[in-house]
Amino acid sequence: MQVSVLDPSLGSANYFIGNDSAKWLTNIPTYAKVKYSNVYPGIDLVYYGNQRQLEYDFVVAPNADPKQARLHFAGASKLKLNDSGDLEILAKDGEIALHKPVVYQVKDGQRQLVEGNFRLMANNTVGFTLASYDRSRELVVDPVLAYSTFLGGSYDDFLTSIALDVQGNAVIVGMNLLTNFPVTSGAYQKTVKDMFVTKLNTAGATLIYSTYLGSTNSEDPRGVAVDASGNAYITGSTYSTDYPVTPGALKTLFHHDAGAPTGFVTKLNAAGSGLVYSTYLGGGATDLPSAISVDTDNRAYVTGTTLSPDYPITAGVVQPVSNALKNGLSSIFVMKLGSLGGGLIYSTYLGGSQPTAARRLLPPRSTPDRSRFPQPRPSKQSPLRVET
Numbered sequence: 001m002q003v004s005v006l007d008p009s010l011g012s013a014n015y016f017i018g019n020d021s022a023k024w025l026t027n028i029p030t031y032a033k034v035k036y037s038n039v040y041p042g043i044d045l046v047y048y049g050n051q052r053q054l055e056y057d058f059v060v061a062p063n064a065d066p067k068q069a070r071l072h073f074a075g076a077s078k079l080k081l082n083d084s085g086d087l088e089i090l091a092k093d094g095e096i097a098l099h100k101p102v103v104y105q106v107k108d109g110q111r112q113l114v115e116g117n118f119r120l121m122a123n124n125t126v127g128f129t130l131a132s133y134d135r136s137r138e139l140v141v142d143p144v145l146a147y148s149t150f151l152g153g154s155y156d157d158f159l160t161s162i163a164l165d166v167q168g169n170a171v172i173v174g175m176n177l178l179t180n181f182p183v184t185s186g187a188y189q190k191t192v193k194d195m196f197v198t199k200l201n202t203a204g205a206t207l208i209y210s211t212y213l214g215s216t217n218s219e220d221p222r223g224v225a226v227d228a229s230g231n232a233y234i235t236g237s238t239y240s241t242d243y244p245v246t247p248g249a250l251k252t253l254f255h256h257d258a259g260a261p262t263g264f265v266t267k268l269n270a271a272g273s274g275l276v277y278s279t280y281l282g283g284g285a286t287d288l289p290s291a292i293s294v295d296t297d298n299r300a301y302v303t304g305t306t307l308s309p310d311y312p313i314t315a316g317v318v319q320p321v322s323n324a325l326k327n328g329l330s331s332i333f334v335m336k337l338g339s340l341g342g343g344l345i346y347s348t349y350l351g352g353s354q355p356t357a358a359r360r361l362l363p364p365r366s367t368p369d370r371s372r373f374p375q376p377r378p379s380k381q382s383p384l385r386v387e388t
Contacts, residue, residue, distance in 0.1 A: 001039060006046070007032035035059075040068040058128075060139040066130055069141060076124045087118045087126060087143075095162075102142040103130060116141060160236075165226040168202040173221040173234050195219040197232060197268055209272030215240035220261070223292040225300070230270030233300050235281070235292040237261035248342045249279035251312075263289040265302060267341060277341030283308025287333075299345065300337045305330040317348035324351055 008031055015025040033048040042064025047056045060066045073079065078090040085100035103116035115131035128141055159174040176196055199208040213219070213234065221236035239261050241254040254262060263281035268274075281289060281302065289304035309325050311333055322331035335347035 002037040004035050004037065005031035005033065006035055040070075041065075043069055055142070058141040060141065062136050062138060066128060066139060066141060069128055070121070071126050071143065073124045073126075079120055079124055079126060081118055081120065085117050098143050101128060103128075103133075103139065104142075105134060105137045105139055107134075107137065114139065118143075160221050161224045163224045163226045163232075165199075165230050166228055169208060169230075170200045170204070171224055171226050171232045172196075172198045172200065173224045173236075175218075175220065195221050195234075195236070197221075197224075197234060197272065199232070199272060211268075211272045213244070213266060213268070214238070215242045215244065217241075219243070219264075222288070222290045222304070223302075225292045225294045227294045227298050228296070229298075231276055231298070232268045232270075232272075233292050233294050234264075234266045234268065235289040235300075235302050235304075236264060237288050238264050238280075243280065244275060244278050245280060246275055246277045246341070248340070249277060250337065250342055250344065251280040251282070254280060255284060260286045260307075261288065263287040263302075263304065265289070265292065265300060265337065265341065267300070279341055281335075282306060283310040283312065285309070286330075287311065298339045300341070301334070302337065303332060303334045303350075306333050307331075311349070312344060312347050313349065314344055314347045317346055319349045319351075322349035322351065325349070 008029060011030055013025075013028040013030055015028070017023065033046055035047075036045040039045045039058075042061040043066070044059045044061075045056060046059055047054060049055070058066070058069045060069070073089050076089050076091050080088050080090070082088055087098040087100075089096040089098070098118075101116045101118065103114040104111045105114060106112070114133045117129050119127040119129045121127055130139075130141075133139060159172055161174075162170055162172045164170055174196055195212065195214045196210065197213055198210040200206070201208055213221075215238075217239035219236060219238045219240065221234055223235045225233045227233070239259075243254070243264055244266070245252045264279065265281055266278040267276040269276055281287065283306065285307040287304065287306045287308055289302050291303050293301045295301070307325070307330050309322075312335075313320050324331040332350040333347065334350050336345040337343070338345055
């Protein structure tokens with residue numbers, strides 16, 4: 001494999017590193033692209049900058065086979081394709097998405113698009129499937145990363161969850177350890193170091209809003225969802241006895257064992273400037289909500305794990321008693337809140353006699369008019385899905 005540079009730039013670079021002038025480098029030419037030739041027979045890999053981000057293309061020579069090209073994702077726990085053909089890469093600490101590849105040929109100076117898709121393969125590897133194209137011409141396969149950017153202050157920051165609104169703006173939640181995390185004018189909170197909620201535009205270039213959320217002790221946000229109006233629903237755990245809650249909330253007081261966190265659910269308005277509702281969530285022991293989703297009627301679904309034998313459970317649900325809790329182990333809970341955040345539509349334990357954890361929650365596509373956890377009977381509604 002040969003490495004070469006393409007498209008010389010006008011500028012040059014200098015490196016004055018250390019106090020040994022013999023090691024200084026000056027007038028280093030710069031280039032727009034770097035090409036790795038023949039990473040597969042007849043296929044080059046070209047890296048280049050795009051809006052301050054690094055991108056890459058597979059360039060397939062005439063008559064070469066594009067099915068040879070592969071992408072391997074070391075450290076991924078799972079790869080899957082969504083309904084739009086985008087590749088979702090699940091890892092221990094989060095997810096990355098690659099848009100459906102853009103595939104094209106150039107003829108008479110114009111791009112001609114070719115239908116192309118990712119193809120899932122074994123061992124965290126993907127290839128490509130393509131429609132028919134002119135094999136006598138060069139072909140470009142561009143796996144598109146929507147955007148990549150830095151976000152944070154001058155110390156440690158941790159992103160824990162991300163969700164998209166209907167316009168494609170990203171709502172991000174996480175934790176920070178200093179009060180210089182970037183916040184915007186009109187934010188709900190500006191001075192508390194702890195949890196942050198940030199909304200980025202579709203290009204990842206502008207803060208639509210950024211706010212702190214929390215109180216005197218630590219918060220650990222674990223899930224975020226966005227409804228059709230742009231309101232953000234955040235869930236996680238808190239040690240704060242004065243976490244911001246709203247009048248009429250499901251649970252307004254922190255009643256917990258010493259040193260144990262309780263859960264919370266907060267609905268932030270679309271401007272990031274106020275709380276629609278905010279409530280504690282849980283029983284008298286450790287409660288750790290881990291995921292949240294919202295349906296078309298703006299009702300929040302929350303799941304996580306609990307050690308609370310007095311976790312609020314509603315009547316008539318599929319599992320009113322947890323065998324794991326009887327053995328002193330943690331249990332999954334699943335609950336559905338009313339649209340105003342002041343009442344439970346249902347709440348149930350879920351799981352066997354061994355400790356389990358819930359990782360992801362997918363709501364029904366349409367919402368059944370029931371007061372209990374969905375029962376296994378014929379229905380036209382898609383089911384609520386809990387991934388462990």
